[in-house]
Amino acid sequence: MNxxxxxxxxxxxxxxxxxxxxxxxxxxxxxxxxxxxxxxxxIAYAMDTVKEHTSAKKFYQWVDKTIKRNRPKIIQLxxxxxxxERLEPHDFLPCRYTVEGLEAKDDWPNFQLDxxxxxxxxxxxxxxxxxxxxxxxxxxxxxxxxxxxLITFWHLPNSDCWEENADKIHPSTLACIHGGLTAINEFxxxxxxxxxxxxxxxxxxxxxxxxxxxxxxxxxxxxxASLLWLSLPFGVFxxxxxxxxxxxxxxxxxxxxxxxxHRFPEDTYYGGGEWLLLSSxxxxxxxxxxRIDEAQKQLQWVENQADEKGHMTEQVLHHVNDEGFIDHWxxxxxxxxxxxxxxxAMYLILHEQLNNED
Ligand code: BGC
Numbered sequence: 224m225n226x227x228x229x230x231x232x233x234x235x236x237x238x239x240x241x242x243x244x245x246x247x248x249x250x251x252x253x254x255x256x257x258x259x260x261x262x263x264x265x266i267a268y269a270m271d272t273v274k275e276h277t278s279a280k281k282f283y284q285w286v287d288k289t290i291k292r293n294r295p296k297i298i299q300l301x302x303x304x305x306x307x308e309r310l311e312p313h314d315f316l317p318c319r320y321t322v323e324g325l326e327a328k329d330d331w332p333n334f335q336l337d338x339x340x341x342x343x344x345x346x347x348x349x350x351x352x353x354x355x356x357x358x359x360x361x362x363x364x365x366x367x368x369x370x371x372x373l374i375t376f377w378h379l380p381n382s383d384c385w386e387e388n389a390d391k392i393h394p395s396t397l398a399c400i401h402g403g404l405t406a407i408n409e410f411x412x413x414x415x416x417x418x419x420x421x422x423x424x425x426x427x428x429x430x431x432x433x434x435x436x437x438x439x440x441x442x443x444x445x446x447x448a449s450l451l452w453l454s455l456p457f458g459v460f461x462x463x464x465x466x467x468x469x470x471x472x473x474x475x476x477x478x479x480x481x482x483x484x485h486r487f488p489e490d491t492y493y494g495g496g497e498w499l500l501l502s503s504x505x506x507x508x509x510x511x512x513x514r515i516d517e518a519q520k521q522l523q524w525v526e527n528q529a530d531e532k533g534h535m536t537e538q539v540l541h542h543v544n545d546e547g548f549i550d551h552w553x554x555x556x557x558x559x560x561x562x563x564x565x566x567x568a569m570y571l572i573l574h575e576q577l578n579n580e581d
Contacts, residue, residue: 228526229574231533232567233273236266239564240278241322244285248319249537252560257319257327260286260338261384261399262565264345268456269568271352272575283346283358289324290316290365297368304375316372318386332382332389337396339369340403344457347406359410366407373400374419378426383440384449385486391440394431395449397423402457424459436469439487446473447487448501451508462511471508479505480542482524488544493552493559495544499525499535503569510576522577525570535566 239247245258246266263286267279290297293316300314317326318335326333343366350358359366377400383393401423408416430441439447450470454462461467478485483497484505506521528539537560540549 226529226531226533228529228533229273229571231529232535232571232574233270233275235534235562235567236270236564237275237278239562240281243322243324244281244283244288245320245322245324246282246564247322248565249560249563251562252557254556255560255563256322258285258322259319260342261318261335262568264338264341265572266564266568268345268348269571271349273571276349276353279345279349280353280355280358283342283349283362285324286342286346287362287365289320290368292324293326294364294368297372301371301375312389315376315381318382332386334381334389335384335386335396336373336376336379336381337384337393337399339373340396340399340401340457343369343373343403344399344406347403347409350410356410370404370407370416373404374415377419377423383447385490385492388440391442392430393440393449394427394437395447395452397427397431398450398452398457398459401459402452405458427453427459432466434469436466436473445487445489446470446477448474448478448484448498448504449486450474451501451504455504455508455511462508471505474505482521483539483542485544491545491548493538493543494540494546494549496538496540496559497542498538499528499566500537500563500569503566503573506573507569507576510573515577518573518577522570522573525566525573530561534562535570536561537563537566 239250246263248255248257248259248262263282267282270279303310303314312334315334317333318338321327350356380390380392382389384395401420404416405420431437433444437450437453439445453459454467477488480497482502484501485495485497502521502525506518509518509521529535543549
């Protein structure tokens with residue numbers, strides 16, 4: 224393909240960053256015209272890796288403003304905790320906002336803790352890469368509120384990064400929380416944060432392992448590509464840790480198909496196809512353990528999925544878990560989202576891993 228996918232990816236991301244700083248998940252897909260903290264933090268990280276620091280900073284300023292605007296909700300929530308009142312899903316902070324930073328009034332499964340960890344991690348990376356410690360002061364309130372929120376609720380069941388299984392506890396969500404707390408604590412150096420991070424790791428060791436590898440959620444024996452996050456980027460375990468290596472082996476057996484990576488074996492969303500962002504993630508993992516040829520192959524596979532304009536979808540449907548569900552989702556929500564900013568972002572991250580001349 225003779226289009227420059229790096230430049231196109233940067234352009235797609237810039238074109239879809241609202242003046243507020245929010246990144247739209249996908250501009251052509253009604254349910255994705257929002258900004259998720261999860262997608263957004265990885266997109267901002269990708270922009271930092273290609274030195275588009277202004278774009279990344281604008282996103283973090285938007286998150287800061289958005290969390291500050293939600294202060295009354297946080298205060299009310301903490302009040303309920305103090306007085307031992309029953310907590311309902313809508314008491315918690317949402318996982319996605321309108322580009323203006325408002326909560327959408329719909330019945331989306333909003334209680335998802337991972338994004339609040341991911342933004343702290345992404346912000347810490349941004350501060351390190353740009354040496355802009357000033358942001359720690361500027362965002363002080365939203366950082367403190369996010370830390371308190373995560374320390375208070377990390378152990379509760381909540382929807383995973385695929386917005387499913389609200390009644391379960393997910394190792395990949397815990398990875399985001401651990402990663403966010405640990406990253407911001409490099410600046411804050413607080414014992415209470417270290418203690419929570421240690422508790423999370425201990426919890427994972429005691430509850431999230433089956434046959435010497437990690438499971439999709441506590442109580443399940445299934446696998447999920449998001450388990451890669453336990454090592455990369457959140458570093459709860461090193462990429463060469465035996466449990467991580469075993470987890471990757473099971474992923475290769477069950478959800479990797481000629482370069483394409485499925486989310487999990489039981490996935491039926493649009494039939495459960497291969498996700499570009501996860502294929503890049505696996506490449507990123509391979510690069511981190513020196514499996515460069517395999518990392519290159521992952522990059523190549525992702526590049527092959529781009530359309531003639533260089534745009535990348537969320538998933539491709541050449542090889543799906545259950546064909547019967549493709550039509551169901553197309554009728555309900557239209558074709559698979561394209562372009563998906565998070566797919567472009569993960570492509571950029573892998574591309575820079577393999578091509579960075581610095
Ligand atoms: C995915 C989420 C993602 C959202 C927006 C959902 O289908 O499961 O991980 O944050 O789309 O891209």
